[in-house]
Amino acid sequence: MFPIRDHNPSGNRPYVTWALIAINVIVFALYVPILNNDAALSTLWNNWAMIPAEVTAGMDYHTAVTSMFLHGGFMHIAGNMLFLYIFGDNVEDAMGHMPFLGFYLLSGLGADVFHIMSNPNSPIPTVGASGAIAGVMGAYLLLYPKAKVDVLFIFIIFFKIFKWPAWVVLAGWMAMQMFGGLSTSATGGGVAYWAHIGGFIVGAALAVPLWLRLGGQAFWSKSHYHPPHPETFVERSTTIPIVRRRKR
Secondary structure, three states: OEEEEEOOOOOOOOHHHHHHHHHHHHHHHHHHHHOOOHHHHHHHHHHHOEOHHHHHOOOOOOHHHHHHHOOOOHHHHHHHHHHHHHHHHHHHHHHOHHHHHHHHHHHHHHHHHHHHHHOOOOOOOEOOOHHHHHHHHHHHHHHOOOOEEEEEEEEOOEEEEEEEEHHHHHHHHHHHHHHHHHHOOOOOOOOOHHHHHHHHHHHHHHHHHHHHHHOOHHHHHHHOOOOOOOOOOOOOOOOOOOOOOOOO
16 A cells, blocks of 8 residues: 555655755665675665764765665655655745755765664664655644545555555554554564654654745645645546447
8 A cells, every 4th residue: 555646736846855865866766786796785885875873983974975876676766756756846845946956965864863873883784765755744733734645555466556645655654654563573684774763853842834835724724734735636638539439
C-alpha cells in the first residue's frame, strides 16, 4: 500500500524538487555497475555512507549529507523519488525554492541525529534520502492535512486505488514507522525507522513558522483543512477514436 499521486496542484514549477530527483538518480546511476561487487560497494559505503559509530567518534561528518544521495538498490531509490515527487512540489511551492532546499537538507540532518541517537555505536552504513523526504511529508501534513492522495493497495492479485486525505496516508505511514522503530532493533533489519521518525518530526517543526505566517489555525479554517486552491487531477486523454455501433 503506497501513494502514487496527489490532487494538490502547485502554482510554480518545482525546480528544486526536480533537481533533487535528478541528482539522486544520476548519483545512483554512477555506481549501478558495482551493485553486485561487494568489495567495491563496501568501499563506497565506507567513504560516503553515514556510519553512526564513526560520527559519534568525531569522524566523517560529511557523510551526514552525502548519505542522503545514496541508495541501496532500484526499489529503494524508486520509492524515495516517488514520495519526493508527490509531496515535494507543494511544500516547495509554499516555501520558495531556496528555503525549500535548506529545509530539505536540515530535515535530512535531523533524521541523521535521531538515527545516531537510536544506536550511537552502530557500525552499519546508513544510506538514503528517506529521512529528508520524511521531513517533506511532515511539512505536507501540517500544511495540507486534507489534500486528497491516491493510494495503490495491492493484496496478492487484488489491485485497487483509494483516494484518502493526506492526514490518513501520512499519519498511517508515521504509525508504521513508530511500530517498526519500537518493535525492532535500531537498524530494523535494514530500515532506519528512527531516521524516518526524526525526519518527519523535524520537517513538521521546521514548517510551523510558515504555517503561522500563513495564518495558522485560520489558514486551516479558511479552506476547511484542504489546500487553499482547487484540488485537481487531469486524466490523460486518449487518441483512440470511439466507434459507435450503427443501428440497423
